[in-house]
Amino acid sequence: FGVLLKEGKIILFVMAGTDSSASSRQSSFNSLAKDLELPLEQGCLTIVVLGASGDLAKKKTFPALYHLFEQGFLQSGEVHIVGYARTNLSDDGLRGRIRAYLKGASEEHVSEFLQLIKYVSGSYDSGEGFEKLNKEISDYEMSNNSGSSRRLFYLALPPSVYPSVCKMIRTYCMSPTSRFGWTRVIVEKPFGRDLDSAEELSSQLGELFEEDQLYRIDHYLGKELVQNLLVLRFANRLFLPLWNRDNVDNIQIVFREDFGTDGRGGYFDQYGIIRDIIQNHLLQVFCLVAMEKPVSLKPEHIRDEKVKVLQSVNPIKDEEVVLGQYQGYKDDPTVPDDSNTPTFASIVLRVHNERWEGVPFILKAGKALNSRKAEIRVQFKDVPGDIFKCKKQGRNEFVIRLQPSEAMYMKLTVKKPGLEMATEQSELDLSYGMRYQDVKIPEAYERLILDTIRGDQQHFVRRDELKAAWQIFTPLLHDIDAGKLKAVSYKPGSRGPKEADELSEKVGYMQTHG
Template sequence: MLTSGSNGPSLSMGADSSGGNNLRSESFTEEKYVDDSLESGCLSIVVLGASGDLAKKKTFPALFNLFRQGFLQANEVHIFGYARTKISDDELRDRIRGYLSQGKGASVEHSDELSKFLQLIKYVSGSYDSGDGFTLLNKEISEHELSKNSQSGTSRRLFYLALPPSVYPSVCKMIRNYCMNQSDLTGWTRIVVEKPFGKDLSSAEELSTQLGELFDEQQIYRIDHYLGKELVQNLLVLRFANRLFLPLWNRDNIDNVQIVFREDFGTEGRGGYFDEYGIIRDIIQNHLMQVLCLVAMEKPVSLKPEHIRDEKVKVLQSVLPISLEEVVLGQYEGYKDDPTVSNNSNTPTFATVVLHIHNERWEGVPFILKAGKALNSRKAEIRVQFKDVPGDIFKCKKQGRNEFVIRLQPSEAMYMKLTVKKPGLEMSTIQSELDLSYAQRYQGVTIPEAYERLILDTIRGDQQHFVRRDELKAAWEIFTPLLHKIDNGELKPLPYKPGSRGPGQADELLERAGYVQTHGYIWIPPTL
């Protein structure tokens, strides 16, 4: 279900019946959601790179969950896999079956739905840079549209590129030349591309130009799956629908903001890919910067996708150049033992970067972005630390400050760290929390995977949670100078032990940025 619970929050949004940017209706109830999103004309979803890991582990499971929930109707949709591997329809179905059968709520009914879903999948083999395969793909799609008696000009074609960015230009050129829906009514062709969108500003702009010559910006959906996470999507509601936060969310009350991504494992067989990009390109420049935008942006004039994305761009354009004194890089010991990683690799597997936003709301507030692999815990969270209480009559400053924490994953939650009286006869204080833990508050509600939400948004034509070209450019402008210094060997990552917090210098940087560590307090997710 695409709801935060029967008694959880909902967004009030206008409806657009044009079929272009369908805005969500007043309720997040499933029935209304389905009714508003369906358009006439059959839907063809093409997964390019169908035999790869991303398609098997993310794309097909997301499509299956949408099918199970009724968002993809068997009488309207057909799914096509396309890749170079020469396999049959049944062989592709067998390859992905295991990734789908372990899904949420597996049961006899689940097995029944799985069989029906797999029958919707057809496979086409072909090259990514020659017309023969795409001609055959177009023939298969057209036959599907014809079999559904789709009215001319109303059929919809969604191409999901679960592929390396290096082949985007050639694949998009093939789609443009051989597979476009010749729409003259309500039909459309849309392209979903995965990160990384380039390696620096120039390569990202080159890629954007190449795609822009083939498709309009409204047809391109640059997917960043962090924007589909439930707690990330809740940020706008939290900030702009609650009077409590409006007067607090500024430099007068907030001392610093941390946005953290931690993994307790290393590259896990992805060493060759990761060594080409590193933790800043892989996590910080895209995922964490998207979160920063939602934390720091001004209130948009409406919830229309373009109004929201306009405000995100303004934040990025207000970020000051990164100071090298406010960067700590790390590389875990044993990283270069991976045979796919260069013995003299300078690629960071850990980074802490302090950013400053030069505007009226955030002047002087450090935004600390921290990401790393092979650390002592796995989590992603936003940590807003408030300033000290003036005139501290309880002398409790040493215990820690008020913090508002949004746990993005795992154990989704929002909690406020407060100083309260310790129970007992003495007047002593202790740190505690006001806690909204989703597993406890919304029992029985399945939080949708990010890819489910974003694929559904693509079908609806809602680009709110996708990256616009000028947004992408502004983000690369911030990080490209730093990345070039790392690539040129001018900045070296510090070694750290797997299972640690990362380099000790990162904690020193946090302290210099003004972050005050809380001692003796650990948030424990509630047990059911």
């Protein structure tokens, strides 16, 4: 129980439950504070970036932290940022590396932000470095004298070191038990290579931390238009009666890059396009497109519905898979000459439930293609009794472009201006660059790190969700690894293998030209 003060009124609250962990108490308090429109937890916050000298930390993590600082979400005197890595660096050495990735920012803000950052060097599997790290954190907390100890660990590291790092954090760096203290760990993808390895990794981390302490990050869930999906689907009367098998013919979720592996061939060859993009990023988008309406916006209710739709996916059929590998991929000396790793894949998922029975979901991703984009394309069925004979012009489509140049548009058939009764296809267009010219769309990592600080797990992957995702793709991945399914060759700068377009046409997609 406790007492809160709001606008001069004293509020006595009592929280009861069987779970007495500090993180659960804090989560309950945050929920209560949100309901009462009270400020969330305040006081000392330490953010530790492990792998601080790596590319991910320099290009994504630290710039995201800077933008949160710039917007006032991280305050000087309340936040302490510590970089940890094996590289022998000084505080100023790390700051110099980070500064190079904060181009165009205010020099005053950058300098103030960099002063928040300290650096500790140490290995990832021995206690000496983590004891130094804990001392750095504890010294700051004592000098801050806030009464709370909030510790966030961001693992910008390869998954192979997650177990040892998490064991060190658990042994040496946990937040002291207090009413408002917590320890949270952000882990990056890939979460394993298949179902067994993902479950083993989950078990290892689960022995060290509670589920509400683990934040499995998929940065696609932080993208503005991905976050818009729930609002579009469940806040607009227009879409509610249309979003089902009676009206939708097929749905494509597409990721295209116009460059190849660019020196990362050896790393990419260990995973391939399915593990790298489809099993995580595109499948998360698929969940939000296909799931049922949750009971509420509480994270667990949303994640419950995502798990249900994943469990409703039928096994993938070999004849509904096209794999590709661009010409020149194996010229990279780090790629084996006999590599069968796909750099392109088009996969049809079928959902066995009342809403989506018979509707193909085409998940497509590829490298070295003719354009760069990520989009969701909902194609509706033909108009029955078409008196205008306009089928050749294409079907109605609702398109959500996730990147670049965020936009949503509806493709409609309209009368062509003039004296003749002629039809053409046009668009109702919401381009964010035009509609929201004075609004800065936040980077995905900014949003997700802020969610972690707030204890909101809505946009993070739960353990049973991860398991259900791997159950869908593991049989296919094992067949590819065993050479049972072969990747066909395609030219860089093309649309990908022609077999992929043929598969889309076979399952019902009708391409609109022009």
